[in-house]
Structure formats: C-alpha cells, structure tokens
Amino acid sequence: MDFSGWFNSVPIFTRYWLSSTVIMSLVERIGLLPGEYLILLPFKFVYTKFQIWRPLTSVLFYPLTPQTGFHFMLNCYFLYNYSVRLEREQFKNTPADHLFMLIFNWANCVILGVCFNVPLLMDPMVMSVLYVWCKLNADTIVNFWFGTQFKAAYLPWVLLGVNLLLSSSITYSLIGIVVGHLYYSLKFLYPTLRNTPSLLETPQILKNYFPDVTGGVYAFGGARLNNQPRPAGGRFSNWGSGHRLGNN
DSSP states (O other): OOHHHHHHHSOHHHHHHHHHHHHHHHHHHTTSSOGGGTSOOIIIIIHHHOOTTHHHHHHHOOOOOTTTHHHHHHHHHHHHHHHHHIIIIITTTOHHHHHHHHHHHHHHHHHHHHHTTOOOOHHHHHHHHHHHHHHHTTTOEEEOGGGOEEEGGGHHHHHHHHHHHHHSOOHHHHHHHHHHHHHHIIIIIHHHHHTOOOSOOOOHHHHHHSOOOOSSOBOGGGOBOSOOOOOSSSSOOOOSOEEOTTOO
16 A cells, blocks of 8 residues: 555544644754744743644644654654544544544643643643553553563553653653543543443534444545445544454
8 A cells, every 4th residue: 555545544533633743843843933833831922922823733743853753753653553543443433522532632731731831742642542542442452562461551651651761751641641531531431430421522513523423334534335325414424552352
C-alpha cells in the first residue's frame, strides 16, 4: 500500500489529529512560525492579548530538535496506534463519541496545563487516549522493550516510570493519566458500578454531524463494503501491540 492509500485508510479523527501534529511541528521547525507563539502561556497571552489559538496549538505542536525527535516519533506512534484502535473498535459505530472523547480530554489537559504551568500538551493528550484504551482492554497482553510482556492495564504506569528515568519528570504523564481516568470513570466505570446512564453524554450537535453507524459493513476509515443505506445526515459517510489473553 502506498502512502496515500495508507493515509486515506486512517480513521478520520485520528488522521486529522496526527497530520495536524506533524504539520504544526514541521512549520515551527522550518521557521515559518516561532514556537513561543504555539505553546500554552495563558495568563500572559490568552487572557491579555487574546491569542486564543494557544490551547489548541499547545496540544498539536512539539518542538523538533535532535534531542526531542525520537520522543516526538514515539508520541506520534502512540497517538496513531491507540487512537486508531479506539476509533476502529470501541467507537467504530459511534464516531461522535470518539470526537467527544478527544474534545473532553483536550479541554481537561488545557485546564491542568494552566494549573501546573505546562506549556506543551502533546504528551498529556496522547497519554490520556492511551490510558482510555488500556482501561478498556485491561487484560490484553502488550509487548514492551526487550521482549517483556504485561497486561495493558500496566502500560501507562510503565511509560510513566520510563519518563521518570529518562527525563526526571512525571508531570506530563500524570496529567494524561488523570485526564484519561476522569473520562473512563465518567463514561464507563461509574455507570457500570451504579447501574446508571453514562455521566458523559455526547452533545447532540456532534451526533448530528457524525451520526451513529447503523447497518452495513464498514472498512477501516469508514469506507463501505456493501450497498446498505448510509446513516441519515451528518458528515461522516512491535511496541505496544498486543493480543487477547487466550488467543494464539
């Protein structure tokens, strides 16, 4: 499969998130935009100078240097791998729910970024999505460095430990874990324990634009494989890999 074929096969929200991250980081790297205009500096720039793009660009932008390039590629790998899995598995028939999860996690990453003076939010955002997948697939066995294997439920904490060893800081990872756990608890855990409806309902406006998929068989990225009617309305027409316990 060539690059365009692979790119078009990526589910829509992961595709836009990943491509925006790469483009925004490259734009700063080649000097078209200075990095200081893209990071989260709320009190000085958002509130007083109305640079309201910063909460969004701080999630998409990551400075590319010889020292940070490898970490950026790992983040892109985790972004792609786990957002795609959620979009194709957990939210395959409810695209608006996947979008709402991204919006919810982004908003809370920004709030905690402001509280803890974190200017770059790519790490927390990626960790929050990875955390949600790991909680929903807690018993899946994942492969890690040097052939080690463990349940997916432990992966966020293993990555937190790696970040502590490599950077002596766990703030970014902890923010992502807290945000991911907040979403998972409100959307899945609390309703299950209390036998109540979900405490996080996707706004109807998102459902109108990206309606639930009912009927028909869909390929990766939303391509239809048969002639069943489309849903009415809307616009939506190695490391860390794993397998289920008990599967060969």
